[in-house]
Amino acid sequence: MAPKLTGLLETCLYVDDMERSRVFYRRLLGMDPLFAEDRITVFRLPDASALILFARGATLEAVETPGGSIPPHDGSGPSHFALGVAEGDVESWRVHLTGCGIAIESEVAWSNGRGHSLYFRDPDGHAGELVTRRLWARS
């Protein structure tokens, strides 16, 4: 029996060019990062979770803080993540992606009325998804 979990708190993307990715996500998300450094950029999302960009290869050593040590990590390859969007906002997101010059690679209408996904590629080839929040909700 595990203690209670609340949900996802951080999703990370490893990027080759921090400035390029920061520009891309600032425009896509329509927000400034909470903080932006050469090694790490954090976008705080409305549910108090974070989309975090790490410069690839820049966190291969533990990061020491006054409160303890953050373990090393890194990644490569075109990974996947999804952000939830409000019901009824799919068309607005379609328009927004187009306005940002971001191609919609594909769309999926999920069965059983579970909503709709828009897929795009970020500058590193990561497969991003914008999907209506009810995809994983209990029916």
Add this chain to the structure above:
Amino acid sequence: MAPKLTGLLETCLYVDDMERSRVFYRRLLGMDPLFAEDRITVFRLPDASALILFARGATLEAVETPGGSIPPHDGSGPSHFALGVAEGDVESWRVHLTGCGIAIESEVAWSNGRGHSLYFRDPDGHAGELVTRRLWARS
């Protein structure tokens, strides 16, 4: 101006041995996966988000569904993700990790009372974090 986002909906981990990772996360999270296939295992979290395990190299082609095409993706390297835990449950999680035979690699007490993180490694070397929910909350 971007349309509204709700927050994170999916974090993905690429794993070398799906059964091994499924056993690990089932025990750690204290829940059965929503579905479990050779290619993909989905754990639905309490906030209707999902922690998704993908067998490495098994999603290099698009997945066709009746409602559209899911783009290919993949990843390697010891990446990072974080799950939120309830305030006051850090000690319970410490006990639970130990009970699962999972070593706590390090801990961080965040400054300004922003909470506490427990870090562990999963079977693929991914750096998992259990952190009190208020880390990224607006102060």
